[in-house]
Amino acid sequence: MMHADRAQQTKEPEASAAVGAEIGADRLLRMYRQMVAIREFEQHANDLYLRALMPGLTHLYEGEEAVAVGICEALRVDDYITSTHRGHGHCLAKGAEPNLMFAELLGKEAGYCRGKGGSMHIADPATGNLGANAIVGGSAGIATGAAFASKLLGNGRVCVCFFGEGALGQGVLYEVMNMAALWKLPVIYVCENNMYNEYTHYSETTAGEVLGRPAAFGIPAESVDGQDVRAVHSAAKRFVEHARQGQGPGFLLCNTYRYRGHHVGDINREYYRAKQEEQNWSSERDPIKLLGLWLISQKLTDAAVLESIASEIKAQMEAAVEFAIAAPYPEINEVDQDVYA
Amino acid sequence: MPEIKTQNQTATGIRELTFGEAIREALAEEMRRDPRVCILGEDVAEAGTPFKVLSGLVEEFGKQRVVDTPISEPGFTGIGVGAAMTGLRPVVDIMFGDFLTLIMDQVVNQAAKVHYMSGGKWKVPMVLRTTMGATRRSAAQHSQSLHAWVSHVPGLKVVLPSTPADAKGLMKTAIRDENPVIFFEDKMMYKLKGPVPSGEYTIPFGQADIKRAGTDITIVATSSMVQVALGAAVSLEEIGISAEVVDPRTTWPLDEKTIIESARKTSRAIVVDEGYGRYGVTAEIAAVIAEGAFYDLDGPVRRMGAMHVPIPFSPPLEDATVPSERSVFELARELCGRS
Numbered sequence: 001m002m003h004a005d006r007a008q009q010t011k012e013p014e015a016s017a018a019v020g021a022e023i024g025a026d027r028l029l030r031m032y033r034q035m036v037a038i039r040e041f042e043q044h045a046n047d048l049y050l051r052a053l054m055p056g057l058t059h060l061y062e063g064e065e066a067v068a069v070g071i072c073e074a075l076r077v078d079d080y081i082t083s084t085h086r087g088h089g090h091c092l093a094k095g096a097e098p099n100l101m102f103a104e105l106l107g108k109e110a111g112y113c114r115g116k117g118g119s120m121h122i123a124d125p126a127t128g129n130l131g132a133n134a135i136v137g138g139s140a141g142i143a144t145g146a147a148f149a150s151k152l153l154g155n156g157r158v159c160v161c162f163f164g165e166g167a168l169g170q171g172v173l174y175e176v177m178n179m180a181a182l183w184k185l186p187v188i189y190v191c192e193n194n195m196y197n198e199y200t201h202y203s204e205t206t207a208g209e210v211l212g213r214p215a216a217f218g219i220p221a222e223s224v225d226g227q228d229v230r231a232v233h234s235a236a237k238r239f240v241e242h243a244r245q246g247q248g249p250g251f252l253l254c255n256t257y258r259y260r261g262h263h264v265g266d267i268n269r270e271y272y273r274a275k276q277e278e279q280n281w282s283s284e285r286d287p288i289k290l291l292g293l294w295l296i297s298q299k300l301t302d303a304a305v306l307e308s309i310a311s312e313i314k315a316q317m318e319a320a321v322e323f324a325i326a327a328p329y330p331e332i333n334e335v336d337q338d339v340y341a
Numbered sequence: 342m343p344e345i346k347t348q349n350q351t352a353t354g355i356r357e358l359t360f361g362e363a364i365r366e367a368l369a370e371e372m373r374r375d376p377r378v379c380i381l382g383e384d385v386a387e388a389g390t391p392f393k394v395l396s397g398l399v400e401e402f403g404k405q406r407v408v409d410t411p412i413s414e415p416g417f418t419g420i421g422v423g424a425a426m427t428g429l430r431p432v433v434d435i436m437f438g439d440f441l442t443l444i445m446d447q448v449v450n451q452a453a454k455v456h457y458m459s460g461g462k463w464k465v466p467m468v469l470r471t472t473m474g475a476t477r478r479s480a481a482q483h484s485q486s487l488h489a490w491v492s493h494v495p496g497l498k499v500v501l502p503s504t505p506a507d508a509k510g511l512m513k514t515a516i517r518d519e520n521p522v523i524f525f526e527d528k529m530m531y532k533l534k535g536p537v538p539s540g541e542y543t544i545p546f547g548q549a550d551i552k553r554a555g556t557d558i559t560i561v562a563t564s565s566m567v568q569v570a571l572g573a574a575v576s577l578e579e580i581g582i583s584a585e586v587v588d589p590r591t592t593w594p595l596d597e598k599t600i601i602e603s604a605r606k607t608s609r610a611i612v613v614d615e616g617y618g619r620y621g622v623t624a625e626i627a628a629v630i631a632e633g634a635f636y637d638l639d640g641p642v643r644r645m646g647a648m649h650v651p652i653p654f655s656p657p658l659e660d661a662t663v664p665s666e667r668s669v670f671e672l673a674r675e676l677c678g679r680s
Contacts, residue, residue, distance in 0.1 A: 080427065114460035123459035130426060131459055135450050141419010142451060148420050149427040152379065152405060159423075172446075175416025182411075338461035339495050341519035 020230030025300040031073050031229050032295065033309050035065040035288045038089045040310075040317045041098055042260075045088065045105060045119075049264040053325060055107050058119040061089035063259035066287035067192050068093035070232025071160055071252075074240045080128045080146045080159035082139035085120045086258075087132030090162050095127035098317055102324035109330040110323075116330075116338070128157075137163060137170030140189075144176035147187035147249070158186040158243045166197035168206055174213065177249070181217040184248035188239045189214070191251070192226065194258040199272045214251035226256030227285045230294070257281040354539035361394045361531035363505035364470075367512035368395070368432065370541070372402050375430060378516055379406040381417050382434025382470075390434060392472075392531050414440050418447040418469065422521075425467035426455065430516060435471040438525060439485045452521040453496030467522070468515045473501075474527035474565055474615060475652045475663050484652035484659070486564075486615040489622045491523045492592040498522045498546055499592045503567035505535040507590060510544030517543070527565035527615070547594030551603065555585035558609040558673050561600055561626055562586060566613040566645075566664060573669035582677050592622055600626060601633035608639040609676050613664050618646030640676055645669060 104111025
């Protein structure tokens with residue numbers, strides 16, 4: 001089913017020009033760089049698929065970069081995240097190395113999971129990444145459990161649970177939100193509404209108001225323009241602070257858009273969404289363009305600096321891809337290692 | 342009094358405890374030893390569970406570590422997985438084994454796979470306690486023995502204690518293990534009394550225990566079926582048949598060596614387990630015996646499990662669904678060529 005009013009959903013209100021000034025130029029430029037890195041990473045991932053160098057499929061995060069970057073910029077390195085099948089952006093934003101990410105995507109020994117996890121299961125204790133999860137809503141329990149442990153151990157860590165709006169259909173999410181609210185756990189539920197549950201518009205699957213759901217548990221909740229990294233970051237900082245001070249969970253609804261298909265092989269998408277809609281988002285609501293224009297308008301940087309960031313990232317990602325292609329596969333005797341600890 | 346085979350035993354005293362008391366004692370000792378151990382589940386605190394296994398723990402360890410949850414099995418099991426990954430050693434209480442159906446994603450797709458999928462980087466040192474066993478007049482949704490399901494999944498360890506002493510030693514090992522462990526307690530055994538060493542001890546996984554030595558037939562039995570097999574063995578002795586009762590104690594890891602050696606020695610084997618026979622624990626163990634002892638067997642390996650029906654409510658019907666001392670005795674006698 002197509003929706004005539006969908007194009008309007010691209011017209012999110014822009015955050016006021018004032019929002020972001022307090023973030024500081026260094027941090028803003030770091031977020032810009034991170035978003036460019038995720039974009040470039042994903043374009044290489046798609047390219048690896050097209051060149052038949054990557055086994056299986058992968059789910060790209062292009063278009064949603066501001067969400068992962070704005071949120072993770074508000075976290076400490078020892079804070080936790082859980083990620084999703086569309087998780088490359090979260091992992092990179094939390095500090096993952098692109099070369100080890102690409103190696104994992106190609107099933108190589110050098111990858112984050114020694115090649116055993118692949119694109120949908122990147123995990124990295126060093127950056128607090130509890131793992132990407134290929135079951136929709138599957139990490140809600142793990143994220144809330146990490147917050148439970150943080151509270152009992154008194155270590156001051158918070159956990160961000162990233163999930164797509166498709167996970168709003170999973171009951172376990174509401175079970176753990178209930179317990180997080182009851183026990184004031186330091187967890188932030190970040191719903192990335194990219195508008196499509198695989199190939200189905202979320203309005204066909206989601207009754208009522210999304211924010212009514214956390215509200216029912218008494219969890220503070222906000223909706224934010226997920227294409228505006230300044231707005232995402234500002235909201236994230238508030239929620240993280242709230243959680244870290246022991247005041248309990250938060251819920252942040254980030255309205256965003258998936259530029260590509262559900263996965264790299266989802267090329268012909270017109271039966272579920274119009275090309276015009278895709279073009280509107282990428283031309284008018286692109287998170288990288290929006291931040292770049294704002295930085296220049298505020299005289300915090302200039303086009304030459306942004307171009308040099310882009311070319312540095314490009315070279316870094318090309319080198320990371322080469323590293324991964326050249327890296328060896330695991331030895332066959334690795335297959336039954338690490339079934340048990 | 343049978344000899345109790347344990348590991349790291351430091352005291353020699355023996356007391357009588359019930360199966361439930363032995364489990365509670367193991368939990369209390371581990372919670373005293375390790376502040377990371379906590380309990381999550383429905384009615385685990387003041388109520389001490391409907392079976393009263395946990396009575397007294399909240400009074401000693403407080404509500405931070407003995408946590409009453411909402412009736413949300415997938416949610417609090419998932420919380421257990423995440424807490425285990427991040428520094429705690431949770432014991433998750435699933436009141437009835439039938440509710441495994443509710444938590445299979447958390448157990449099978451999450452807990453069992455986290456370590457492997459992360460290339461060995463994350464661990465899930467979690468114990469999931471649950472129950473099994475029919476004949477409590479609880480009908481089809483509170484009487485199943487579903488341990489075969491989790492025994493099928495790589496990444497999990499599965500424990501089925503049959504005596505109070507084993508229950509205590511195996512629970513302590515489960516809590517100290519670095520992996521997700523599913524611990525099945527037959528709810529019909531909670532009041533069973535038995536000797537339990539008074540000192541510190543643990544029992545390793547993957548080590549079967551010969552609960553009764555014999556020469557004519559091997560009866561491999563799990564959980565409460567061990568008690569059934571021991572009862573049958575007494576009757577068999579009266580007619581001159583010497584039965585050896587082997588208790589694997591863990592279905593994974595499985596002590597294939599002890600099972601095979603016993604079958605080779607006696608040349609006859611029956612496997613008794615309260616789960617469904619079809620595609621079940623008895624099928625797996627029978628295959629282990631067939632592969633490892635075939636040329637020493639005098640007859641086919643026989644299996645006894647729950648009948649392939651939902652567990653009925655009516656007492657005479659329910660009793661007919663599970664192996665009994667009588668039915669084990671009859672089959673053993675037949676296999677030994679007596680009539």
